[in-house]
Amino acid sequence: MAAKSTKSISVIAGGRIIDPATQLDVIGDIYLKNGLVERIETRKRSLKSAEKIKSERGVYDARKKIVAPGLIDLHVHLREPGREDEETILSGARAAAAGGFTSICCMPNTDPPIDDQETVQFVIDQARDAACRVYPIGAVTQGQRGESLTEIGDMVHTGAVAISEDGMSVVSAEIKRRAMEYIRMFDIPVIAHCEDASLSAGGVMHEGAISTRLGMRGIPAAAEEIIVARDIQLARATGARLHIAHVSTADSVRLIKRGKRDGVKVTGEATPHHFSLIDASIAESFDTNLRVSPPLRTEKDRKAIIAGLADGALDCIATDHAPHSVEEKDNEFDIAPNGMIGLETALGLVGKNLVNAGHLDWPRALRLMTINAARITNLPGGKLAAGEAADIVVFDPEEEWVVDPEQFYSLSKNSPYVGWTLTGRVKLTVCGGKVTHEDR
Ligand code: DOR
Secondary structure: OOOOOOOEOOEEEEEEEEEOOOOEEEEEEEEEEOOEEEEEEEHHHHHHHHHHHOOOOOEEEOOOOEEEEOEEEEEEOOOOOOOOOOOOHHHHHHHHHHOOEEEEEEOOOOOOOOOOHHHHHHHHHHHHHOOOEEEEOEOOEHHHOOOOEOOHHHHHHHOOOOEEOOOOOOOOHHHHHHHHHHHHHHOOEEEEOOOOHHHHOOOOEEOOHHHHHHOOOEEOHHHHHHHHHHHHHHHHHHOOEEEEOOOOOHHHHHHHHHHHHOOOOEEEEEOHHHHHOOOHHHHHHOOHHHOOOOOOOOHHHHHHHHHHHHHOOOOEEOOOEOOOOHHHHOOOOOOOOOOEOOOOOHHHHHHHHHHOOOOOOHHHHHHOOOHHHHHHOOOOOOOOOOOOEOOEEEEEEEEEEEOOHHHOOOOOOOOOOOOOEEEEEEEEEEEOOEEEEEOO
């Protein structure tokens, strides 16, 4: 990664510095040098100098803002190779920077899929000038066909940070088991999209009272939970690291919690849409941007996911940023593809629906978007300390803003939040000491 911006900042002054990794929560100044954090000074000691340097070049005035490690997203769909009209690696990374992210992991369901060493290298090469660090995730099976395992070792040696079949599950438990046995030697996780296709086939939304009333084919909660349970048992048997993607049901949260209690190496993520929206929203608008996989569930599920984020059953927040073209989404609900974009609205939804709603404070919310995510895929970063890369986000936790698709850097606009007022606005993103986004 080498962000193109030439603007550099030497001090981020006077902000509330929150670093969950080191349990820092102070007012102070962060000094940057050669792309790294040089030192952090608390405001008490540096009050005078902060006032003095306010007008100097290279000083960013962060008073009344939160200064945190750059956000990390383990679940992003960039559509390159294959659908560069929807998102490229560079456009997705630019959208990530606007959302406060400095590291993203990209899923392998491209065309062709990221299922070999060459394609992993292709992503790394394309990301060289990107506005954030981009880490590829390799497929579990060749062509994501569910038949034979990919050359996992080659992909890991080239730079893949995890394997996943995201978009679907590995149908065969035997193949999944072999993948899990194999990854133990690399200390990477398998990221599981949990969906039993025999139960979800033909479904377009959560199966329940609303789908029945609307006459829409439903996807039962069990379609997810059966595979969550299966994969936890496989992780238990193999000792492999399992990360459950986009958890959508209360019972999935419960299964992960129980797995953790039993010592299984299982972690889980929640998306902003699964803690912000429910199936009933579909009945109000039939907005195809509300069609996602797994589907939006019930209020009970939404509450369980929030409780899971608060009590540690779930480890991180990941966007599942899934760009789709207007032509594909501008269709009947039945034929529109699954997915919504999320990089540029994630922080504002966390502010609105988790922090302002009283479920989490900022230090706990930021932990789910920084160090916890970094640990799952062994990424560097996620922490603010002398000698660490200067990957930093500065945001105004109070600022309310209205989602306007014209402002998105993503090439796709499939967001159901258009017109929503969100809380928490990214002001500055710095990656490797370089400014990758500044809100003016
Ligand atoms: O909604 C989704 N969209 N869920 C997935 O798992 C895949 C993604 C996509 O690639 O569009």
